[in-house]
Amino acid sequence: MTGKPFPWQREDLPPARRWGLGICGLVAFLGLWQLLGWLGWLGATPSPAAVARAVARLAGQGDPFMRRSLWSHVGASLFRILCGFALAAAAGTGMGLLMGWNAVLRHLFRPLVEMLRPVPPIAWVVLAILWFGIGNAPAVFIVFLGALFPVLLNVVSGLESFDPVLGEAAVTLGASRAQVLFRVAFPSALPQFFTGLRVGLGVAWMSLIAAEMVGVGTSGLGLMIESSKTMWRLDYAVAGMVVIGAVGLALDFAMRRVEAYFLRWR
Amino acid sequence: MPDLEVLDGVSLELQKGELACLLGPSGCGKTTLLRIVAGLEGADGGEVVLEGGEAGGKVSRVGMVFQQSALFPWRSALRNVSFGLEMRRGRGRKEAEERARELLRLVGLAGFERHYPRELSGGMLQRAAIARSLAVEPEVLLMDEPFGSLDAQARNSLQEFLVELWEKTGLTILFVTHNVDEAVFLGGRVFALTARPARVHRVYEIPLKRPRDRTSPGFVGIRREILAYLAEQGGPQGG
Numbered sequence: 001m002t003g004k005p006f007p008w009q010r011e012d013l014p015p016a017r018r019w020g021l022g023i024c025g026l027v028a029f030l031g032l033w034q035l036l037g038w039l040g041w042l043g044a045t046p047s048p049a050a051v052a053r054a055v056a057r058l059a060g061q062g063d064p065f066m067r068r069s070l071w072s073h074v075g076a077s078l079f080r081i082l083c084g085f086a087l088a089a090a091a092g093t094g095m096g097l098l099m100g101w102n103a104v105l106r107h108l109f110r111p112l113v114e115m116l117r118p119v120p121p122i123a124w125v126v127l128a129i130l131w132f133g134i135g136n137a138p139a140v141f142i143v144f145l146g147a148l149f150p151v152l153l154n155v156v157s158g159l160e161s162f163d164p165v166l167g168e169a170a171v172t173l174g175a176s177r178a179q180v181l182f183r184v185a186f187p188s189a190l191p192q193f194f195t196g197l198r199v200g201l202g203v204a205w206m207s208l209i210a211a212e213m214v215g216v217g218t219s220g221l222g223l224m225i226e227s228s229k230t231m232w233r234l235d236y237a238v239a240g241m242v243v244i245g246a247v248g249l250a251l252d253f254a255m256r257r258v259e260a261y262f263l264r265w266r
Numbered sequence: 267m268p269d270l271e272v273l274d275g276v277s278l279e280l281q282k283g284e285l286a287c288l289l290g291p292s293g294c295g296k297t298t299l300l301r302i303v304a305g306l307e308g309a310d311g312g313e314v315v316l317e318g319g320e321a322g323g324k325v326s327r328v329g330m331v332f333q334q335s336a337l338f339p340w341r342s343a344l345r346n347v348s349f350g351l352e353m354r355r356g357r358g359r360k361e362a363e364e365r366a367r368e369l370l371r372l373v374g375l376a377g378f379e380r381h382y383p384r385e386l387s388g389g390m391l392q393r394a395a396i397a398r399s400l401a402v403e404p405e406v407l408l409m410d411e412p413f414g415s416l417d418a419q420a421r422n423s424l425q426e427f428l429v430e431l432w433e434k435t436g437l438t439i440l441f442v443t444h445n446v447d448e449a450v451f452l453g454g455r456v457f458a459l460t461a462r463p464a465r466v467h468r469v470y471e472i473p474l475k476r477p478r479d480r481t482s483p484g485f486v487g488i489r490r491e492i493l494a495y496l497a498e499q500g501g502p503q504g505g
């Protein structure tokens with residue numbers, strides 16, 4: 001590295017300062033929010049202290065509507081996201097490899113994929129309930145739709161940007177076409193693949209919460225917010241939002257750790 | 267390169283165990299010629315004969331080292347070298363890694379088995395690439411300006427390394443370069459190609475004993491002769 005990095009470059013501050021600044025920002029936001037509460041400007045909006053109390057009560061006694069603890073809602077949502085995401089990762093990778101491998105398949109499916117992609121997964125909720133009833137299955141289906149397209153399209157574009165010289169090197173070393181795809185082209189597309197996984201996980205998480213709010217099941221964080229709303233318990237609703245954010249953050253963090261392991265060669 | 271006559275009646279024959287150089291201006295079709303020999307590209311006519319069999323194709327009888335190392339960045343040096351062996355059926359991974367370890371030692375990279383390509387210098391990358399191509403025991407090794415992107419010092423040391431390796435292994439090597447100095451340092455014979463469409467215009471026998479001294483009168487004399495010939499042919503020359 002020569003000279004000072006420009007401000008928009010990453011890793012421009014030491015880690016301790018980055019963490020410190022992040023915490024400062026969070027604390028300042030919460031402080032301002034609480035201050036507005038003390039000044040009486042918040043109206044019916046719950047203050048951070050009220051939300052914290054609501055989280056504690058949800059975690060302890062559970063919600064007053066369904067008598068389920070926060071943990072069982074978190075568990076239900078996590079179960080759905082993990083099932084749907086695993087299915088989407090497998091299907092997206094498989095379809096992506098097929099579309100990358102074969103030009104006929106690629107052009108056969110591309111318009112279909114491009115048309116389905118902009119449809120928000122939550123718009124499928126009617127069909128999901130029609131096909132799968134109420135419970136985990138329709139929620140898993142919505143998650144699947146949310147994660148599928150980012151994974152699929154990133155696998156395809158990762159394969160498209162494959163450096164042919166790597167494939168030629170492999171061919172001169174005796175690799176078959178299938179070996180070039182699985183042992184060379186796919187590994188070289190891993191960075192894009194993981195981008196797809198991370199985007200897909202984020203979209204899937206948001207779609208799942210929305211689906212739960214619409215009522216695909218009888219548990220889940222989305223349903224917890226929805227029932228708080230009908231009972232006009234805004235503190236529980238905001239507590240649900242906070243938990244959703246925290247779980248989403250944890251999922252992304254876990255995904256980044258997996259990615260860092262598989263891309264350690266970068 | 268569609269509908270462009272790149273090569274025209276190029277014909278050259280290598281002896282087994284020979285280290286020969288193919289010298290020609292940039293863009294004259296040297297790379298195309300190598301790719302045809304390696305089976306990576308088809309020719310409109312002509313044939314590649316390797317001791318009675320067809321070159322290229324499924325059996326890797328022809329190894330290739332590229333301008334950029336073309337190592338697989340996600341594989342360690344060891345697993346880059348073992349790649350060719352892993353592609354074959356019925357080979358244990360352990361056996362392949364053992365062989366790869368030997369080859370890394372042969373090219374002077376012992377101790378770098380677990381390094382990823384991004385952690386290696388340009389010269390080390392090309393050594394690893396050479397080891398990788400040797401793993402499948404090719405009968406001919408094609409090298410496409412493999413030292414072209416190295417700095418002058420690294421290039422000289424890699425040239426010396428290649429001569430030693432060749433003397434140790436008795437490989438048959440066809441080495442492509444646009445650098446006259448490099449061709450005279452390495453080649454037992456130097457095939458000089460003309461600009462597009464390429465033809466082998468002259469074959470120089472280099473009678474100097476290896477390892478060669480770049481500053482000896484014999485070396486300088488041959489170099490001057492080839493440079494004068496290439497200048498006569500026209501086109502800018504380096505080296």
